Amino acid sequence: MRLHKRDHRFDVDLADGRRGWVRDAKAGDAKAALTTVGEVVRERPRTLLLGEDEIWTPKQWREHRLNWCPDGAWLSGELDGFFIGLYAIMRGTRRTDRHKAEFGIWLAKSARGLGFGRVMLQAGEAWASDHGVSRIELNVFTNNERAIEVYRAAGYEPEGVMRSAYRLPEGGTIDALRMAKLL
Numbered sequence: 398m399r400l401h402k403r404d405h406r407f408d409v410d411l412a413d414g415r416r417g418w419v420r421d422a423k424a425g426d427a428k429a430a431l432t433t434v435g436e437v438v439r440e441r442p443r444t445l446l447l448g449e450d451e452i453w454t455p456k457q458w459r460e461h462r463l464n465w466c467p468d469g470a471w472l473s474g475e476l477d478g479f480f481i482g483l484y485a486i487m488r489g490t491r492r493t494d495r496h497k498a499e500f501g502i503w504l505a506k507s508a509r510g511l512g513f514g515r516v517m518l519q520a521g522e523a524w525a526s527d528h529g530v531s532r533i534e535l536n537v538f539t540n541n542e543r544a545i546e547v548y549r550a551a552g553y554e555p556e557g558v559m560r561s562a563y564r565l566p567e568g569g570t571i572d573a574l575r576m577a578k579l580l
Contacts, residue, residue, distance in 0.1 A: 405465045405472075407520050411511055415477065419513070419520045422462055422471035422483065427455035429480035430473065430503075437503045444541050445503065448566030463487070469498065470524045474513050481508035484517035486524055486533070497532035498525060509543070518551045525580055534577040536562065545574065553578045 406420040422430065431452055438447050453461070463469045467488065474482035482504035489497050500521050504514055525533055537544050539558060549555075553576040561570035 405470075405520075407516055407523075409512065409516050413511075417474065417476035417481070417511075417513065417516075419472050419474050419484070419516050421465055422473040424459045424462065426473050426480060426483075427458040427462075430483050431455060431458060433480060433482060433505050434503050436505060440506065442540055443565065443571070444538060444544065446563050446565070446571075450566075465524060465527075467528050470521070472517060472520050474504070474508065474517060476508055476511070476513070481505045482513055482517065484521055486521045488528065488530060496530060497534060498530045499534050501535070514544075514547045515551060518548075522578075522580060531580050532577055533580065534575065536573040536575055539572040539574050545576075548576050551578070 406418055409417045409419070411417065431454075434445075434447070435449065435452055438445050438449055438452065462471045463485075464471075469485070469487040472484040473480060474484070482502065484500060484502045486498050486500040489495050498521075502514065502517055504517075521533060525531075533553075535548070535553070536559070537548065539545075556575040556577055559573045559575060562573035563571050565571055
């Protein structure tokens, strides 16, 4: 896989010869993004906390979306002309935590294992570098071993397990691993 950065677009040459990209999310991505989020929300075992009744409308998505700016960025992934994922990174809002940002990532099952997760992480780190952010962090369910390995390979380190961190929409609780990378 080769990565080429142009402004806020990251072109990806995949090992299988296809080309994809990660770029600023646009208002017109709302419907495709929400479809992908819905697919990930319905997966079991669960990898997202979000319940189906919490998925935004396209209007809400457009209202919350951030262009590449000091407060954060929303990035879309595309492959073969199809939306395949979303990466959102948000900077801390208080003076004491403006040096850090937290991200979430949603990747369609059909696009996993191709390197898009790594590219989205690299794009988030490029945003952080552009805006003086020195720490990126996330929570990941402890049963999401595939994602944990991707994060570890990208340099994110475990900082601790939060027991019963979240209540699931269908009942019960789930543990989460806090991970972070210092840039």
